[in-house]
Amino acid sequence: DTGVSQNPRHKITKRGQNVTFRCDPISEHNRLYWYRQTLGQGPEFLTYFQNEAQLEKSRLLSDRFSAERPKGSFSTLEIQRTEQGDSAMYLCASSPLTTASPLHFGNGTRLTVT
Amino acid sequence: AQKVTQAQTEISVVEKEDVTLDCVYETRDTTYYLFWYKQPPSGELVFLIRRNSFDEQNEISGRYSWNFQKSTSSFNFTITASQVVDSAVYFCALSEVHNTNAGKSTFGDGTTLTVKP
Numbered sequence: 001d002t003g004v005s006q007n008p009r010h011k012i013t014k015r016g017q018n019v020t021f022r023c024d025p026i027s028e029h030n031r032l033y034w035y036r037q038t039l040g041q042g043p044e045f046l047t048y049f050q051n052e053a054q055l056e057k058s059r060l061l062s063d064r065f066s067a068e069r070p071k072g073s074f075s076t077l078e079i080q081r082t083e084q085g086d087s088a089m090y091l092c093a094s095s096p097l098t099t100a101s102p103l104h105f106g107n108g109t110r111l112t113v114t
Numbered sequence: 115a116q117k118v119t120q121a122q123t124e125i126s127v128v129e130k131e132d133v134t135l136d137c138v139y140e141t142r143d144t145t146y147y148l149f150w151y152k153q154p155p156s157g158e159l160v161f162l163i164r165r166n167s168f169d170e171q172n173e174i175s176g177r178y179s180w181n182f183q184k185s186t187s188s189f190n191f192t193i194t195a196s197q198v199v200d201s202a203v204y205f206c207a208l209s210e211v212h213n214t215n216a217g218k219s220t221f222g223d224g225t226t227l228t229v230k231p
Contacts, residue, residue, distance in 0.1 A: 042221030
């Protein structure tokens with residue numbers, strides 16, 4: 001069990017630029033989640049995948065956000081035309097195929113939009 | 115809609131004191147799971163415990179104990195004889211089984227615990 005891996009750890013970008021984050025889940029986990037966390041808040045759900053299928057997207061996820069999980073393995077989260085309000089910690093988590101399973105989180109990618 | 119409330123934003127105790135972190139939840143589902151996670155200063159959220167809605171038996175694990183009361187929709191977490199290493203942000207989370215939100219967890223805003231030596 002190598003854990004959930006996220007890259008990069010930190011990203012600083014200028015407003016209007018596009019950014020892409022990568023998440024490698026625990027290999028045997030079917031579900032993969034993206035959350036966003038801002039200072040003083042709990043993780044907010046963005047979207048999740050069951051294998052390669054994206055099953056739910058939060059209303060928080062504007063059209064500038066897109067996530068993929070090709071072949072049901074790693075996932076990418078892309079933010080187009082970044083805004084300062086996008087600055088946050090983006091967390092990836094994975095779990096086996098059951099609602100009862102706890103989430104295994106990565107260390108997150110901290111995005112700063114200047 | 116599911117909701118988790120952690121009314122205590124910050125708690126500060128002196129080492130060896132006992133401390134209880136409160137969690138109140140709202141859900142329309144009859145079957146759900148409750149979780150506690152710990153987020154140390156290093157940043158990675160770590161799972162601590164899970165409870166399902168049919169199991170109100172309280173649990174003790176070392177210095178940690180949990181009190182689940184369905185009648186009051188509460189799932190409180192107690193650390194006995196706190197230690198400096200317990201300093202972290204603690205999150206309570208809820209995951210529903212049957213409704214359209216099934217599969218995702220909703221988190222509270224966390225309680226920052228500081229244990230002073």
